[in-house]
Amino acid sequence: MTVTEPPGVAPGNRGNADFVRSAMAPAAKPPSSEVGAIAWLRHNLFTGPLNTLLTIGLVLLGYWTIPPLVDYLFIDAVWTGSDREACIYTAERTKVGACWAFVVDRAAFFTYGFYPLAERWRIDVFFVLLVIGIVWLLHLRAPRKDLAAIYGFVFLPVASFLLLSGTPSLGLPTVPTNLWGGMMVSVVVSAVGIVVSLPLGILLALGRRSNMPAAKLFCVIFIEFVRGVPLITVLFMASVMLPLFVPDYMQPDKLLRALVGIALFASAYMAEVVRAGLQALPKGQYEGAMSLGLGWGQMMRLIILPQALKITIPNIVNTYIGLFKDTTLVVIVGIFDFLKAIEASRIDPTWAAPTVSTTGYIYASIFYFFCCYAMSAYARSVERRLAVADKR
Amino acid sequence: MTNTAPAGLKPAKLTHETAIEMIGVNKWYGEFHVLRDIDLTIARGERVVVCGPSGSGKSTLIRCVNRLEEHQKGRIIVDGVELTNDLKRIDEIRREVGMVFQHFNLFPHLTILENCTLAPIWVKKMPKKDAEEVAMHYLTRVKIPEQALKYPGQLSGGQQQRVAIARSLCMSPKIMLFDEPTSALDPEMVKEVLDTMVALAEEGMTMICVTHEMGFARQVADRVIFMDQGQIVEANTPDEFFRDPRHERTRLFLSQILH
Amino acid sequence: MSPWNDPRVRSFVFQGFLILVIGFLIYEAVDNASDNLRRQRIATGLGFWDSPAGFPISQSMIFYSETSSSYGDAFLVGLLNTLLVAAIGIVLATVLGFTVGIARLSKNILVAGIARWYIEIIRNLPLLLQLLFWYNAVLKALPGVRESAALPFSSFLNNRGLFMPKPLPGAGFDYVLIAFFVAVAAAIGFRIWARRRQERTGLQAPVGSVTLALLILPASLVYVALGGPLTFDVPTAGRFNITGGMVLQPEFLALLFGLVIYTAAFIAEVVRAGILAVSRGQTEAAFALGLRPNLTTKLVIVPQAMRVIIPPLTSQYLNLTKNSSLAVFVGYPDLANVFTGTVLNQTGQAIEVVGITMLVYLTISLGTSALMNWYNSRKALVER
Numbered sequence A: 001m002t003v004t005e006p007p008g009v010a011p012g013n014r015g016n017a018d019f020v021r022s023a024m025a026p027a028a029k030p031p032s033s034e035v036g037a038i039a040w041l042r043h044n045l046f047t048g049p050l051n052t053l054l055t056i057g058l059v060l061l062g063y064w065t066i067p068p069l070v071d072y073l074f075i076d077a078v079w080t081g082s083d084r085e086a087c088i089y090t091a092e093r094t095k096v097g098a099c100w101a102f103v104v105d106r107a108a109f110f111t112y113g114f115y116p117l118a119e120r121w122r123i124d125v126f127f128v129l130l131v132i133g134i135v136w137l138l139h140l141r142a143p144r145k146d147l148a149a150i151y152g153f154v155f156l157p158v159a160s161f162l163l164l165s166g167t168p169s170l171g172l173p174t175v176p177t178n179l180w181g182g183m184m185v186s187v188v189v190s191a192v193g194i195v196v197s198l199p200l201g202i203l204l205a206l207g208r209r210s211n212m213p214a215a216k217l218f219c220v221i222f223i224e225f226v227r228g229v230p231l232i233t234v235l236f237m238a239s240v241m242l243p244l245f246v247p248d249y250m251q252p253d254k255l256l257r258a259l260v261g262i263a264l265f266a267s268a269y270m271a272e273v274v275r276a277g278l279q280a281l282p283k284g285q286y287e288g289a290m291s292l293g294l295g296w297g298q299m300m301r302l303i304i305l306p307q308a309l310k311i312t313i314p315n316i317v318n319t320y321i322g323l324f325k326d327t328t329l330v331v332i333v334g335i336f337d338f339l340k341a342i343e344a345s346r347i348d349p350t351w352a353a354p355t356v357s358t359t360g361y362i363y364a365s366i367f368y369f370f371c372c373y374a375m376s377a378y379a380r381s382v383e384r385r386l387a388v389a390d391k392r
Numbered sequence B: 001m002t003n004t005a006p007a008g009l010k011p012a013k014l015t016h017e018t019a020i021e022m023i024g025v026n027k028w029y030g031e032f033h034v035l036r037d038i039d040l041t042i043a044r045g046e047r048v049v050v051c052g053p054s055g056s057g058k059s060t061l062i063r064c065v066n067r068l069e070e071h072q073k074g075r076i077i078v079d080g081v082e083l084t085n086d087l088k089r090i091d092e093i094r095r096e097v098g099m100v101f102q103h104f105n106l107f108p109h110l111t112i113l114e115n116c117t118l119a120p121i122w123v124k125k126m127p128k129k130d131a132e133e134v135a136m137h138y139l140t141r142v143k144i145p146e147q148a149l150k151y152p153g154q155l156s157g158g159q160q161q162r163v164a165i166a167r168s169l170c171m172s173p174k175i176m177l178f179d180e181p182t183s184a185l186d187p188e189m190v191k192e193v194l195d196t197m198v199a200l201a202e203e204g205m206t207m208i209c210v211t212h213e214m215g216f217a218r219q220v221a222d223r224v225i226f227m228d229q230g231q232i233v234e235a236n237t238p239d240e241f242f243r244d245p246r247h248e249r250t251r252l253f254l255s256q257i258l259h
Numbered sequence C: 001m002s003p004w005n006d007p008r009v010r011s012f013v014f015q016g017f018l019i020l021v022i023g024f025l026i027y028e029a030v031d032n033a034s035d036n037l038r039r040q041r042i043a044t045g046l047g048f049w050d051s052p053a054g055f056p057i058s059q060s061m062i063f064y065s066e067t068s069s070s071y072g073d074a075f076l077v078g079l080l081n082t083l084l085v086a087a088i089g090i091v092l093a094t095v096l097g098f099t100v101g102i103a104r105l106s107k108n109i110l111v112a113g114i115a116r117w118y119i120e121i122i123r124n125l126p127l128l129l130q131l132l133f134w135y136n137a138v139l140k141a142l143p144g145v146r147e148s149a150a151l152p153f154s155s156f157l158n159n160r161g162l163f164m165p166k167p168l169p170g171a172g173f174d175y176v177l178i179a180f181f182v183a184v185a186a187a188i189g190f191r192i193w194a195r196r197r198q199e200r201t202g203l204q205a206p207v208g209s210v211t212l213a214l215l216i217l218p219a220s221l222v223y224v225a226l227g228g229p230l231t232f233d234v235p236t237a238g239r240f241n242i243t244g245g246m247v248l249q250p251e252f253l254a255l256l257f258g259l260v261i262y263t264a265a266f267i268a269e270v271v272r273a274g275i276l277a278v279s280r281g282q283t284e285a286a287f288a289l290g291l292r293p294n295l296t297t298k299l300v301i302v303p304q305a306m307r308v309i310i311p312p313l314t315s316q317y318l319n320l321t322k323n324s325s326l327a328v329f330v331g332y333p334d335l336a337n338v339f340t341g342t343v344l345n346q347t348g349q350a351i352e353v354v355g356i357t358m359l360v361y362l363t364i365s366l367g368t369s370a371l372m373n374w375y376n377s378r379k380a381l382v383e384r
């Protein structure tokens, strides 16, 4: 390395003007303190005194909580049995963990409620149809999205209705809704909320953004009113006020009332989500569409809504997650949903044992967590994909 | 600069002949060797322009000088103080070294004036009035005193970058670091920022400036340094550097940016 | 040109049609309702408001008696109970939510991982499920009175709730309170003085420690000087009962736990997003200017993050308040439980009772939104 003094620099300086590298330095391995397990631990767990303390505390906490939890869930758990005898304390069984025997025993009840045994295959068919619809609609690269939409928003509701509530003309005996229960009712309520809230939400959002004062006023009042009150009060309204508002001869049944409440509630939230998507679209899209001579309807259908809905997918799915969790509240108006099925079984004397309640709640948690986590994972993957598409 | 300096403004002078000395500096991001055997000495009052292809480690190099990045091997000595993990020293060096970023990094929740007085008030413990006086002095120097009460979002890119320079100057730094200060600007705003920097250079500020503005390099640099793959490939006076680039990579790079 | 092609005509016709439909629906509803009410012999109007309620309420902040109080009193009790659980819930959820949100961004992957899974799990489970778990599987499953778990400070925990010493302010305790409030005023004064002095001279004062000292010391000194004018009614365990002290009922605790833990998970996400919204460049610029990390946090990061955090935080507060109506499921006597539950059952006046309840929540929601809009318009970053 040539070392000469740069002009104008005080003497005695090792300035390196007039330097040319003869051979490029190869990339070297970092010092061992920077890589490997030790460095990883230092960077991630023992960054400073506070972090070290936290790490030690958390490891201890894990040491105290995880083994008992594993014991409870698996080691000491009871897997087989047909009534409370399996899960109570006895002289030889002084430790009882989760009572999975209870879940196994009541699984069919949790899933189908009081639906007649001979007709339960109809619910299975319904679940299969539903899964097909979900996969078809949500898989981003699935073919014929237009058909999928018709399937999901027209065929599936009609077919499910005929299937579940029965059509004697097709040889399917009627099953009154008061026999519906368990997971199946939770899924039906959520599905109706999901199917109704999107189109209704879009209408409300368009109405709120329109320049027709009467339509706008109506939409604003509806949206703000519904979002301003708890779901329970909406359900109460649907359950005790709705029957007063319709004539005596067309009293809706209990399930229908709950469905109306859930659907209206979800629509108001969906409207705000869609409105945010509409607002996020640049003004140029509207101007471009209008400059092509498209009418309002064409502009919305062909240009604006497809884009707005696409960027809104993650938020739509998040609203669905909220809706799915909220459906547990329908029990307040006498619907026998999944959680209610567990509640009812848990206090049933046949299964009165100390760990039955907790086991029931764990089972419910697994079901809800699985569904909600799947939805939110989907929302996140769409979000990532949209972010990538944006960069291109 | 004709207006007289206000009370709180002591002329800052480096105490050592050598402003910055880097000896065998190496840095890794995980397994990635980003700075390799950097030896660089910058004298008091020297103005150095650093150029090189994107990803060659220019930003990392100057960010090591005020410890925004930590180096893992070698020594960095700024005005006689060696950079170590000692927080006191880091504070001391950051007070003496100003930095201007590519994306300005003005504080959007503070007015222009508050942006400029924040550090003098909280770091130098200046009375507010004095800090404001100093700030107005430098805002006048960068020719935007009338914007003092606006927020950064209300200014153009060029104006924002001049505020960022003024904000650094308010701490009376002895050394200024510039990281591509004009590359996020619209072409018509580049000149106003460069003019500000030229004026600063002419006053004898020690500067390291990462930039691809070759006109600026010719006009003010004492030395141009070309970096590639995390190492200094060539260093020379601007005249020699542009007239007779000696390393093949330098020639390739210059042919690309000068067309 | 056919008039139908004029957008104004179209809009006019469409809106006219809409108004007609809505008007018709309202007319039908009112007509049916009056029919149905008459047939079912349900009274209308608010006449019931002053009639005796005749049912007990398990927790009340004001005087309420089964025999002498009216439905109006019951309404007030319910409303106050809602506000109580919401207020305490909001404070605790904020503390927990900010802690978890900051922990989520910790460099310590153990801390960050636990925070992440807390958020993931809690947000993906229905609040009702969590409430039922806390109430039935935890609080109601606690041992009975005789096997009460003894906690520090002579407290007991059993399936009837959390029994704690009840403070009984004695003579002179007022002076302790006065000392405390004077100290609070002094702390505020000190802050103002410190800011003015810093502006004038640049000197910084240890505002944090002085405030802390002022909040603790004067009141404690007065307390000690007066010989501790505060006695505690300590709960004592009898054979079948615990006497004395005060009790937090399991219904209240379950609702509070559930709401706090659930809402905190959402607040944590809000906080995380707010902090991440402040770009790395802001911190670097502050560091480059010589600001220490704690000053950078205080002067640069927090003010910017708070602008992002406050609007969604407010809506989480509203959610918590609305969700407190799930009290029905654990039997805590909040507004929804007392009013749309018992009062509705007894009077049958669905329209009035549900209407009033909705109106209360609506007032809270819209009032808060109005405040929020005002805040947003004031604080929005000035942009070109």
Ligand SMILES: Nc1ncnc2c1ncn2[C@@H]1O[C@H](COP(=O)(O)OP(=O)(O)O)[C@@H](O)[C@H]1O
Pocket: B029, B032, B034, B052, B053, B054, B055, B056, B057, B058, B059, B060, B061
């Ligand atoms: N925080 C970081 N973590 C990992 N790699 C980084 C980080 N910052 C920069 N790098 C990598 O280091 C190299 C040099 O970056 P930089 O100094 O910013 O280059 P330049 O400023 O010359 O364009 C690049 O390849 C970049 O991808």
Ligand SMILES: [Mg+2]
Pocket: B058, B059, B060, B179, B180
């Ligand atoms: Mg760079």
